Amino acid sequence: METTVTSKGQVTIPKHLRDSMNIQPGCKVTWEINNDGEPVLRKSGPVQERRPDRFDRALGAAEIKLGCSTDEYMELIRGYSDDPA
Numbered sequence: 001m002e003t004t005v006t007s008k009g010q011v012t013i014p015k016h017l018r019d020s021m022n023i024q025p026g027c028k029v030t031w032e033i034n035n036d037g038e039p040v041l042r043k044s045g046p047v048q049e050r051r052p053d054r055f056d057r058a059l060g061a062a063e064i065k066l067g068c069s070t071d072e073y074m075e076l077i078r079g080y081s082d083d084p085a
Contacts (some may be wrong), residue, residue, distance in 0.1 A: 013041070026050055 003011045013023060021043050023029060028044040066073050 017041075 001014055003014065005011055013029075017023075021041075023043055030042045030044045032040045032042065034040050068076070
């Protein structure tokens, strides 16, 4: 598998490798060179807990109780019953 090095020297670890190594955002990884001169990627430690940002805190915060179906709500806000067609 081939990846491209960015101008900042960064590479993307392919998803199937991240999944198989259980590498998640916040994980530390270590690059080493083996005896044959090949790079080896190792997972170094546990996942760091990420502080919730303002979007995480807002997710699910709204408590909207419509008491109607989606179609009824769409009719209410769009006024389909007012259309002469």
